[in-house]
Amino acid sequence: MPPESAPIEVAFRLNGEEVAVSAEPAERLLDLLRYRLGLTGTKEGCGEGECGACTVWLDGIPVDSCLVPAFQARGRDVRTIESVPEEALRPLVASGATQCGACTPGVVMTAMWVLENPGLLETHTIRELMAGNLCRCTGYDGIVDGVAAMLAARGEERGE
Amino acid sequence: MRAVLPGRLDAAMDALAGDPGLVPLAGGTDLLVHWPVRTTARDADYLDLTGLDELRPIRWEEGTLVLGALSTYWDAIVDPRIRSELPLLIDAARQVGAVQIQSRGTWAGNVINGSPAADGVPVLMAYGATVVLASTAGRREVPLDAFYTGYRETVRRPDELVVEIRVPRGERPFEAFVKVGPRRAQSIAKVGLAMARDEAGWRVAVASVAPVVKRCPAVETLLDGGGPLAGPEDLQTAFRQDVAPIDDLRSTAEYRERVLARVAWHALRDGGAIPD
Numbered sequence: 001m002p003p004e005s006a007p008i009e010v011a012f013r014l015n016g017e018e019v020a021v022s023a024e025p026a027e028r029l030l031d032l033l034r035y036r037l038g039l040t041g042t043k044e045g046c047g048e049g050e051c052g053a054c055t056v057w058l059d060g061i062p063v064d065s066c067l068v069p070a071f072q073a074r075g076r077d078v079r080t081i082e083s084v085p086e087e088a089l090r091p092l093v094a095s096g097a098t099q100c101g102a103c104t105p106g107v108v109m110t111a112m113w114v115l116e117n118p119g120l121l122e123t124h125t126i127r128e129l130m131a132g133n134l135c136r137c138t139g140y141d142g143i144v145d146g147v148a149a150m151l152a153a154r155g156e157e158r159g160e
Numbered sequence: 161m162r163a164v165l166p167g168r169l170d171a172a173m174d175a176l177a178g179d180p181g182l183v184p185l186a187g188g189t190d191l192l193v194h195w196p197v198r199t200t201a202r203d204a205d206y207l208d209l210t211g212l213d214e215l216r217p218i219r220w221e222e223g224t225l226v227l228g229a230l231s232t233y234w235d236a237i238v239d240p241r242i243r244s245e246l247p248l249l250i251d252a253a254r255q256v257g258a259v260q261i262q263s264r265g266t267w268a269g270n271v272i273n274g275s276p277a278a279d280g281v282p283v284l285m286a287y288g289a290t291v292v293l294a295s296t297a298g299r300r301e302v303p304l305d306a307f308y309t310g311y312r313e314t315v316r317r318p319d320e321l322v323v324e325i326r327v328p329r330g331e332r333p334f335e336a337f338v339k340v341g342p343r344r345a346q347s348i349a350k351v352g353l354a355m356a357r358d359e360a361g362w363r364v365a366v367a368s369v370a371p372v373v374k375r376c377p378a379v380e381t382l383l384d385g386g387g388p389l390a391g392p393e394d395l396q397t398a399f400r401q402d403v404a405p406i407d408d409l410r411s412t413a414e415y416r417e418r419v420l421a422r423v424a425w426h427a428l429r430d431g432g433a434i435p436d
Contacts, residue, residue, distance in 0.1 A: 026195065048194055050346065058263075061234065063260055064261070067187075130258075131346055
């Protein structure tokens, strides 16, 4: 099995739809999304897995897409900020969870994951779950309050 | 840059035997940092492990927790059995970055990356873990405390893959993990300390205070002796024989040595291993 230096066929599920693109071996998932598929909602911040601006879901869990080789997306399920309905953002906006917006797509993807997995709050605080998304504007209280508001709204919808 | 994308472990080992220059790649949390500009790393040839389902599961055997080489920190964090039986794994995993890193970073990657500041390695070492290496020539099991030969150097041959990490189960009347960083989340350790006592005695493993994560035989001997300890200074005298901290961008040698002894003292006292 000789190593592939030629482009690699990457077929995966992206925001609920099957896509197939050829990727360079050294291409990151972040670059594939932004430059080949035109999904520029996902941002690059630090490029070293520190800031979380490039957070997407890979098989349902947040990852930094700057640290994922595009070829590792083969056969997997990827969700980006473009899959999030606008109304889901209202509690975050109302809580002052965003200002300049650079971190916001990543913040939202982690927040949506917390919302989908409220059982995590039995072992984790919102702050710990959101610790991988750095924000230099809000001081974090707005983000934490926004996630709490999203969870409360979801609970009300379910009649809890 | 080239990538080999095997779907089975035997194909991966064949590829590595044929081209030992291949760099095994799993979660990428170390290898992909600044990938586009680190051209040497970017242009290396990689062996992608993520297609190897044989390496994925966490498995319980009698007396042993087996962490397949692809098992991640997050796999452990959400495993209630690990939380109750081997809680230091959870304590360490929760301090490795945040979920974005925990979901991708693997225990095996933490071991093979060989960082002296690793969080997972001291805990595995205090638990007496072993590393299973496999190649087309066969398998061998190496105690983690004999795995490192120097700064970022290990006994792994270039044709070998880490396929699993084996963690002994059993009663541990005392166990503790302490990480000292500049802040609680998303930091790299200035000092890491894992301590566990089982029927064989104490194991004390430290990070960020030597070129490798290592055990501390002088401290272990002191604790095994069971004699009275007057204060952190007694521990510091023993630690001084075991560690060789340096000044670097994260901390100073003096701070590391003092804080190591003090956090060890407090962990022992809080855990009831030293009478008040």
